[in-house]
Amino acid sequence: MSAGGHGARDPLRALELYCGIGGCAAALGDSATPVAAVDVNRLALEVYSHNYPHPVVPALVESIAIDQLRAWDADLWWASPPCQPFTRRGLRRDLADPRAETFLALIERIAEVRPRYVALENVPGFESSQVHERLLTTLEKAGYRSVEECLLCPTELGIPNRRRRYYLVAARGRLVPRPARRTRGAPLGSYLDPEPPDGLEVDADLLESYRAAMHLARADDPAAVTHCFTSAYGRSHVRSGSYLATPAGARRFSPAEVLRLLGFPDSYRLPPDLPIANAWRLVANSLSIAAVRHILATVPEIGDSL
Numbered sequence: 584m585s586a587g588g589h590g591a592r593d594p595l596r597a598l599e600l601y602c603g604i605g606g607c608a609a610a611l612g613d614s615a616t617p618v619a620a621v622d623v624n625r626l627a628l629e630v631y632s633h634n635y636p637h638p639v640v641p642a643l644v645e646s647i648a649i650d651q652l653r654a655w656d657a658d659l660w661w662a663s664p665p666c667q668p669f670t671r672r673g674l675r676r677d678l679a680d681p682r683a684e685t686f687l688a689l690i691e692r693i694a695e696v697r698p699r700y701v702a703l704e705n706v707p708g709f710e711s712s713q714v715h716e717r718l719l720t721t722l723e724k725a726g727y728r729s730v731e732e733c734l735l736c737p738t739e740l741g742i743p744n745r746r747r748r749y750y751l752v753a754a755r756g757r758l759v760p761r762p763a764r765r766t767r768g769a770p771l772g773s774y775l776d777p778e779p780p781d782g783l784e785v786d787a788d789l790l791e792s793y794r795a796a797m798h799l800a801r802a803d804d805p806a807a808v809t810h811c812f813t814s815a816y817g818r819s820h821v822r823s824g825s826y827l828a829t830p831a832g833a834r835r836f837s838p839a840e841v842l843r844l845l846g847f848p849d850s851y852r853l854p855p856d857l858p859i860a861n862a863w864r865l866v867a868n869s870l871s872i873a874a875v876r877h878i879l880a881t882v883p884e885i886g887d888s889l
């Protein structure tokens with residue numbers, strides 16, 4: 584039995600911090616039991632609860648009491664903290680950015696509670712930040728003897744979508760090697776809606792004005808790769824994700840198509856009354872399920888079960 588009282592062969596207990604719409608829950612599937620999912624965004628939690636029965640906690644991660652964190656008795660803490668302090672396109676204020684405070688609080692909580700495994704995702708650029716340095720120093724002092732870090736893009740796993748991210752898995756015990764990458768996958772055409780919803784078409788004037796800066800992918804191109812979809816997709820015309828070339832010009836990818844490219848299961852559903860602008864924002868903030876599975880396979884209890 585673990586200190587918290589659950590048996591060694593019970594499924595791993597997972598705590599999802601900054602859970603958003605549940606990318607980690609989608610990646611874990613049946614290989615772990617999420618004990619709680621914390622996020623400050625109530626709309627994201629509505630979408631989460633539309634798909635998963637796990638308890639959601641609408642709160643700031645830094646406001647969760649240590650006793651509560653201990654009571655959840657989670658073996659694995661997954662965290663996708665805000666990335667704005669580290670983004671290469673941003674000011675990269677790092678430790679000085681107030682939005683890094685929640686990350687710093689999380690690092691302190693990890694050292695106090697010492698869950699068996701810690702895994703997290705952030706943007707490229709995080710690995711050279713001072714917050715990263717503090718995280719690694721704290722993990723070492725807290726007795727995490729195995730730490731795996733990598734930058735990984737779903738295109739390296741055969742998925743036609745760019746989303747290069749930093750990942751870390753830390754264990755107080757051992758980790759196992761990452762599995763071999765399957766680098767050949769299905770072409771872009773197989774990720775598309777058979778009947779896309781109305782309203783995705785790009786206005787002809789807009790297309791003419793921005794065409795040079797827009798990335799258009801072709802469904803019949805077996806090598807087509809979409810650019811990273813960002814939370815500005817649908818609001819910002821350029822550098823927020825790809826468009827699909829159509830006989831009439833171009834259209835945006837639907838939120839369901841973005842979810843598919845991220846690797847969410849077919850059973851995952853957005854609430855039917857969710858406005859498309861909100862859907863794009865929430866979905867584009869989520870995770871590459873394939874990449875998360877690839878890195879979580881280093882946790883021995885998860886291994887190749889994903």
Ligand SMILES: C[S@@+](CC[C@H](N)C(=O)[O-])C[C@H]1O[C@@H](n2cnc3c(N)ncnc32)[C@H](O)[C@@H]1O
Binds near residue numbers: 604621623627663
């Ligand atoms: C990069 S997104 C992670 C999304 C998530 N991985 C998913 O699958 O949808 C960061 C999330 O952190 C949440 N967030 C930001 N600051 C927070 C804080 N201090 N406490 C709790 N949640 C926070 C945001 O609402 C957002 O959902």
